Amino acid sequence: MATRQPPWSHPQSSTHEPELKIWNSLTRSKKPFVPRERQKITWYSCGPTVYDEAHLGHARNYVTIDVLRRILRDYFHFDIKFVMNITDVDDKIILAGRKRYLYRQYQEKHRYIDDTVLADVLKAWRMFIARRLPRLSSERAEPRTFPIAVSEAYGDILSGQSLDGPGAKAGDKEAKIKMYIRDAESCAKALTGDIRNLTPIAFYELAKDPMCDMLDAELGKAIKGDDHHIFKELTEDYERRFFRDMEDLNVLYPDRLVRVTEYGKQIADFVDTIVDNKFAYATDDGSVYFDIRAFEAAGNPYARLEPWNRNDKSLQADGEGALSQRMSGKRSDADFALWKASKPGEPSWPSRWGPGRPGWHIECSAMASDTLGKQMDIHSGGIDLAFPHHDNELAQSEAYWHCGKSTQWVNYFLHMGHLSIAGSKMSKSLKNFTTIRTALERGDWTARSLRIVFLLGNWRDGIEITDDLVKQGQSWEDRVDNFFINAMEAVKTSSEQEDTRQAILADALVTANNRVREALLDSFNTPDAMAAISTLITDYNSQPKSALTLQDHVDIGVFVTRMVNIFGLNGNGKPNTDEVGWEGIDIPESAKQYVEPISQMRDQLRQAAIARSITKEKIEKIVSSVGAPEAEVSNGTRPRPSFARAYTEFKDNVLKATTYDNNAMNNEILGLCDQVRDVALWNLNVYLEDRENQPALVRPVTEGLRVARKEKEDRARQKEEAKRKRDEEARLKLAKGKLRPEDMFRPPHSDEFSVWDPSGMPTTMKDGTPVAPSRAKKLKKEWERQKKAHELFIQQTAPEAARNGNVRQDVGARA
Known part of the structure; x- marks a missing residue:
């Protein structure tokens, strides 16, 4: 096939300028993207706080950032310097690191669950209840009665109501209470369960949260500030797990990775400069705070990203962490910590104000400034970081560089929307998350299916996982799977002679390319780009395959392949590839030597069986004409490969078709053909898709x-269940008709009456009073219904003679 320029290609020099527009959180509008240096981007992205497993909410953030990075790099051809940080010291890490260290020490000291351990756990459980679940009084805090007590005390929260009263929407506060209830319930199970049925590991896991709280309260302050290894053991472990998860999700590794613990001195020096610039002040305890009033008095705006949140005390407190509970000497409530004086049990680094540790916001300012300088093109992170984290970063960085109004530290802020399930944001602190590892190993998601769902939503909008969204993602993936399989098959079987024909889908391809380009220029509008690809595949599928040229198959196949590669949906697939397809649409090479003979043999046998022309001679001829290599066997001990076994078993089974009834033999062969397709090969992840006349x-x-x-099996189960239900209803209805109408109001079927007429209708009640006319009328209707039911019973169960004419006589005689 002659090489030619595809109809949808664009010169690299004109891929974006000046058309690319990006939604900038700093201006809250779409703005033309103009980097400081042509075709080059400096980018800082807020990384994870590594104290627990990464969850699907993290996947939403980092996979989406990866999509934008790939589009800018591989579609718009920018040279990107991508820096990401690891937060390996903050209040949550300090607390988690201490708790983990102390709990491990306790378990080492108490390897077996004895009375001492049980007493400690009970004490921890009661302390946990008193602190975390105050509605439960101390006398009600008993492990065995906890489920009942908590249901009474927190029934409103457990049923989905809000702490703020009727009509208010439940949120994080209520989710946190539910988390505490789960933790207390877990510990109560450890205390009330049979210790003989629990290993020490299982017991300690159940009791973990209350025990960690108690041990930290009693022993946490004894940890020395220079014992950094206590905290690094935790963070290094979870950092490894995080990047393992990112690799499994096909997220590109950062060009530069920076960690807070490696920047202790530089951060202290960074804070020192801000103090010297008169935008920060130290307090008596050795902490340093940013002076917002001084910053604004110098003509600098504060809270530029989310000005409406600048007085939100809950967000401010969340940004300060534990320090918000012990702040003293602050000039304004809104001022935030740059440097925190370390308390007993906290890690510390030297500074001119004494031992301390970085504030949460300052770490990114110092590390980004060190790696990217006084200005960068892009800063990214989750939308929850906009205020106070990114707003504070902006202020303190511009205070450091003394930028003023003329030069800003970040030109474009990109904030990713949240991922939520059932309306609640995923959060480590709320423990309402599914880890990435669990989701992948359990098969809930694949790296591709998760990325597709994110691509189907706008990167800056929140995404809620719903059944409809999951089905939409599955449908898109299945459509592309089938397209690639058919296109690859068409390319493989097409002849070079077809190149002389005019490609009939060239215009559709140009239209799709233009739609994709317009979508990506419009602030990375991936939902529209995905829709354009889907429409192109629909155009392809709507054409008779015989009408399409080889160039149609190749050009459309390569275009779709390049786009899925650019979006990161195909592993390490190259964005400028000339190949067609993505991972997972071809069977292993080692399997083909067996699967292809199975398919050829099956095609011939199936065609003959459908034509009702199967004979023993024809079976033997077909089998002998199709061969596969014998599987290697070493001294008879190594089992044959599964595909080889599938081939041998299919061949042996069709040769064993022993019946000489032609019709039965044809049916038996068709059954074996279905079985090898639906069972043997399906279980080996291979499918034979039958096609008419092919x-x-x-x-x-x-x-x-x-x-x-699965949907087909579900429908079959539902159909079978409906039939079973109908049969059961018919059986019960028929059984009900067994009772003769003249007996239905007599004992033992009824004890209400004492006198009846010849037909069995009651005339006198048990107490001797006549049956009331209105009651008699209702009873007559019941009698008539039973009479019809009984006649039907007789018809369906009586001998043939009775069904042919004696039913009425029999019924009349009994009456």
Whole structure:
């Protein structure tokens, strides 16, 4: 096939300027993207705080940032310097590190669960209840009665109500209470369960949260400030896990990774400069605070990202962490910590104000300034970081560089929307998350399916995981799977002679390319880009395959492949590839030597069986004409490969078709053909897709096929259940008709009456009073219904003679 320029290619020099617009949180509007240096981008991205497993909320942030990074790099051809930090010291890490260290020490000292351990756990549990669940009085705080007591005390919260009263929406406060209830319930199980059925590891896991709280309260302050290893053991462990998760999600590694603990002295020096610039002040305890009034008095705006939140005390307190509970000497409530005087049990670094540690916001300012200088193009993170974190970063960095109004530290702020499930944001602190590791290992998501769902939403909007959204993602992936399989098959089977024909989908391809380009120029509008790709595939599928040229298959296949590669949906697939397809749509090479003979043999047998022309001779001829290599066996001890076994078993089974009834043999062969397709090969993740007047298409079992099969099985189960229900209702109805109408109001079926007429209708009540006319009328209707039911029973159960004419006589005689 002759090489030619694709109809959708663009010169690299004109890929974006001056059309690319990006939503900038700093201006709260779409603005043309103009980097400080042509075709180059400096980018700082806030990384994770590593004290627990990364969850799907983190995946939303980092996968989405990765998508934007890939689009800028691979579609718009920017040279990017991407820096990301690891927060490995803050209040949450200090607390988690101390708790982990102290709890491990306790477990080492108490390897077996004895009376001392049980007493300690009970003490910890009661302290936890008193601190975390104050509605429970101390006398009600008993492990065995906890489920009942907590249901009474917190029934409103457990049922979804808000602490703020009727009509208010439940949120993080209520989620935190539910978390505490779960933790207390878990510990109560440890205390009330049979210790003989629990290993020490299982027991300590159940009791973990209350025990960690108690141990930290009693022993945490004894940890020395220079014992950094206590905290680094925690953070290094979770940092490794985080990047393992990112690798599994196909997220690019940063060009430069910086850690807070490696910048202790530089951060202290950074704060020192801000103090010298008169925008910060030290307090008596050795902490340093940013002076917002002085900063604004010098003509600098504060809280530029979210000015409406600048007086939100809950957000301010969350930004300050534990320090917010012990602040003294502050000139204004809104001032925030740059440097925190370390308290007993906290790590520390030397500074001119004494031992201390960095404030949360200052770390990013110091590290980003060190790696990128006094100004950068892009700063990114989750939307929850806009205030106070990023607003404070802006202020203190511009105070450090003394930028004033003329030069700003960051030109474009990009904030990713949250991921929520059932309306609640995922959060480590609330423990309402599914970890990335769990989601991938359990099969809830794949790296591709999760990224597709994120691509189907706008990067700066929140995404709520719903059944409809999951189905939308599955549908898009399945559509692309099938497209690639068909396009690859068409390329493989097309002849070079087809190149002389005019490609009939060239215009559709140009339209799709233009739609994708317009979408990505419009602040990375991936939902529209995904829709454009889907529409192109629809155009492709709507054409008879015989009408499409080889160039149609190749050009559209390469275009879609390049786009999914750019979006990061294809592992390490190259954005400028000339190949067609993505991972997971071809079977292993080692399997083909067995699967292709199975498919060929099956095609011929199936065609003959459908034509009702199967004979023993024809079976033997077909089997002998199709061969596969024998699997290697070492001294008879190594089992044959699964695909080889599937081939051998299929061949042996069709040769064993022993019946000489032609019709039965045809049916048996068709059954074996279905079995090798639906069971043997399916279980090996291979599917044979039967096509009319064509050989079966050999393809892997994709997620779309799995979903389709499950839906088919569910429909079959529902149909069978409905039939079972109908049969049961018919059986009960028939059984009800067994009772003769003349007996239905007599004992033992009824004890209300004492006198009846010849037909069995009651005339006198048990107490001797006549049956009231209105009651008699209702009873007559019941009698008539039973009479019809009994006649039906007789018809369906009586001998043939009775059904042919004696039913009425029999019923009349009994009456």
